[in-house]
Amino acid sequence: MAKSPLEIPGPLGSSRTRSWLAGFRRRTHPILAILGEFLPRSLDFLISIIVLLLLSPVLLLRALWSLYQTGDVLTGDTLIGRHRMPFRRLRFAGKGRFRKLIVWLNVFRGDMAIVGPRPLDAEEASTIPVEDFVRFAVRPGMISLFGVRSRIGLAHDAESVMDREQYYMQTVRGDLGLAARSAVSGVLGGSSTARLEMPPVLNFFGVPVVNTTMNEAVDWVIVNATGTKKRLMFFVNPDCLNIAWKNADYRAALKNADRVLPDGIGIHLGCRMLRKALQANVNGTDMFPQLCEAAAREQLPVYLLGASPGIAEAVANNMIQRYPELKVVGTRDGYFEPSQEQAIVDAINNSGACILLVAFGAPHQELWLRRWREQLAPSVGIGVGGLFDFYSGRIPRAPGWMREMGLEWVFRLIQEPSRMWRRYIIGNPLFLFRVRHQAKNPDKFPLPEGGHATDSFYRH
Ligand code: UDP
Numbered sequence: 177m178a179k180s181p182l183e184i185p186g187p188l189g190s191s192r193t194r195s196w197l198a199g200f201r202r203r204t205h206p207i208l209a210i211l212g213e214f215l216p217r218s219l220d221f222l223i224s225i226i227v228l229l230l231l232s233p234v235l236l237l238r239a240l241w242s243l244y245q246t247g248d249v250l251t252g253d254t255l256i257g258r259h260r261m262p263f264r265r266l267r268f269a270g271k272g273r274f275r276k277l278i279v280w281l282n283v284f285r286g287d288m289a290i291v292g293p294r295p296l297d298a299e300e301a302s303t304i305p306v307e308d309f310v311r312f313a314v315r316p317g318m319i320s321l322f323g324v325r326s327r328i329g330l331a332h333d334a335e336s337v338m339d340r341e342q343y344y345m346q347t348v349r350g351d352l353g354l355a356a357r358s359a360v361s362g363v364l365g366g367s368s369t370a371r372l373e374m375p376p377v378l379n380f381f382g383v384p385v386v387n388t389t390m391n392e393a394v395d396w397v398i399v400n401a402t403g404t405k406k407r408l409m410f411f412v413n414p415d416c417l418n419i420a421w422k423n424a425d426y427r428a429a430l431k432n433a434d435r436v437l438p439d440g441i442g443i444h445l446g447c448r449m450l451r452k453a454l455q456a457n458v459n460g461t462d463m464f465p466q467l468c469e470a471a472a473r474e475q476l477p478v479y480l481l482g483a484s485p486g487i488a489e490a491v492a493n494n495m496i497q498r499y500p501e502l503k504v505v506g507t508r509d510g511y512f513e514p515s516q517e518q519a520i521v522d523a524i525n526n527s528g529a530c531i532l533l534v535a536f537g538a539p540h541q542e543l544w545l546r547r548w549r550e551q552l553a554p555s556v557g558i559g560v561g562g563l564f565d566f567y568s569g570r571i572p573r574a575p576g577w578m579r580e581m582g583l584e585w586v587f588r589l590i591q592e593p594s595r596m597w598r599r600y601i602i603g604n605p606l607f608l609f610r611v612r613h614q615a616k617n618p619d620k621f622p623l624p625e626g627g628h629a630t631d632s633f634y635r636h
Contacts, residue, residue, distance in 0.1 A: 215348055216289065217315075224284040231277060238274045245270035250278065256301040258315045263287040265295060279318060291351040292317025293339040308336035310343045319358045327361045328582045329444050329457030332390040332466075357580045364441055364582040372453040378438065380417050380446060381614060382621040383430045385438050386458075393437055393458050394466050400434075401476045401530040401556050408545050409435040410559045411460045414442035414607035415599045416538045421610060426539035429546040431624045441582035442604055446611040460560045464567060468495045471531060472502035479524050479554065482510035482535030483564040490568035505529050510536045517548070525553040532557045535564045 228235070239249045252264040266282055268275045282288040288295065295316035296304070304311065321342040325331040331338065342354075378385040386393075393409075400407045410433050412420070420427040430436050438444075439459035447454040471478050480488040488507035496502050506527035508520060524532060532554040534541040541559035549557065565571040574587035585604070589596045614621050 216291075216346075216351065217286065219348065220283050220289050220315075221286075223290060224280050227280050228284060231280070234274060235277060238268050238272075238277065241272060242269040245272075253297065255295040255297055255316070256312070257287055257295065258312065260301065260312050262298070263295075283318070286315065289315040289317040291319045291346075291354050293342060294320045294323060294335070304336050308340050311336065311339035314343060314346070319355055321354060324354060324358045324361055324580055327358075328364070328441060328580060329438075329454055330462070330580060332456065332462060353577060357577060360581040360583070364445070372448075372451055374453040374455060377623065378443075378447060378450070378452055378454070379614075379621060379623050380412070380443070381421055381427070381610065382623060383412065383417065383420055383427065383436055384623045385412060385436050385443070387438070387452075387455050388458060389456050390458050390463060390466065393435075394463060394470050396435065397467060397531065397556050397558070398470050398474055398476065401471070401474075401554075403555050405555070406549050406552065407434040407556045408542075408549060408558075409433065409437065409556060410538075410542050411437050411439040411458075411561065412443070412538075413439040413459075414446070415603050418603050418607055418610070419539050423539055425543060429539070429542040432546070433542070440585070442585075442607055444582070445608060449608065449611045450615050460558070461563045461566055461573065464560070464563055465495075465498070467531075468499050468502050472499040475501070475503065476530045477503040477505040477528050478531045478533065479506045479527050479529035480504060480533050480535070480564065481508050481520070481524065482533070482541065482560070483562075483568070484511065484570075485509040487564050487568045487570060488535070490570075491564045494567055494569070510534075521548055521551050525551075529554045530556065533560045534558065535560045535562065537561055 242249050246269040248269040250266050251269045252266045254262050255265050257263040263282070265288070266278045268278055279288065283290060292315050293311045301312075320339070322331055322335045322338040325338065333341075374387060376387055378387050388396075397409065410416075410430060412430065416426075416430075416439075420430055437458040437460075438447075438454060438456075440457060444454050444457060468478070470476075480492055482488060483491075486509070488509060492504040492507050496504060506523060506529060508523065512520060532545075532552060534545055534557060536544060536559075538559065538561060541561070545552075545557045545559060562571070566573045571591065574584040578584060578587050585596075585600050589600050
């Protein structure tokens, strides 16, 4: 007997409660839409009044100081606002501190919001692609998703793409969350790095770390994957650099690698101590899906070696589901006897892989790749640490909001406190202490001659 629509679960059916709910939603939708439009603006308005009142003594003094210096109180830049209408972002005239505080007047007037895409100048606005025009449907803000992510080094997409993401995800709760993340990441990642030098290669304890972007790093792998030269690429976080400080073999493996990339908020903090700006946090876990996508597009076969039995295979299945064109030509766990190593290398070579990902953890994977480099057929070997555990689903990764605050390590610490406390509670301060030592004694930590690990793909 055919079931009545009331009994069929899913979108084909309907139930009394559902139709009642749907009706309610239909009727309240216009009210919610109007509230959605006015609530954020009302909140901005209220908050700006409170902030302006609280700051009024500072603002008054600053206004007098500007008047004394220049004969003017306010100046500003013409920027592009909501609906592409120009507005003047205010600044106090003259030199000195607190010049930008008066931007709260822009929020009060409604030219700007507290949270919203960064205001652009006319030239920048003219380069925004049509598909990203939604950024002009909202007021530009003091806190943007792009700003928060770039401070932590996680701005791996174009700004306009992130503005679009911010627009579509925007809710009052989301905005409050972004403001909170901005505050925390401001403490950890620091404010603007605009005044710091951004060298192409960073030096941590004599290890050359390439200061690049995620896209360039992926391109480098793809271009080299079909080359005749054997290339090794590693990632370093503070824990790795602490190991390198003591372990000469590992240090040599890093110094002789073709590329070492910066992983995590600790490196970001280290850079600030050295008065250098980090371009991006180019960590393996964020790179992996991008690399798989690029390898699938270019038809480059990949081999996954490492982690507990079954994990690499689960990663392969998950990634193939996501990128059906991806060719994973072999997997194998990372627990074996030294006597099995030759057979493992033979299996990798017979698979036809161009890219080999090795996940044994540091320093084991780097030393292993260095030892077998010449016998291995894949053109690019990459040490990827514990990332197979994440992509197999064995260990959950920290949620995006935690990563955006630079607190992924706190999540890892909570997950495996007995293993991680030494790495983070002792290791992170120790790393920063050692960086401070390097900052005071730069001559003790020269980079290797010949520029290993410094070659940029774009310079060739
Ligand atoms: N592992 C392995 N063989 C070993 C020891 C470890 O394959 O002999 C794997 C382990 O299962 C885990 C990864 O190496 O998947 C190390 O993870 P960890 O989180 O320590 O790496 P990290 O990214 O922190 O360097």
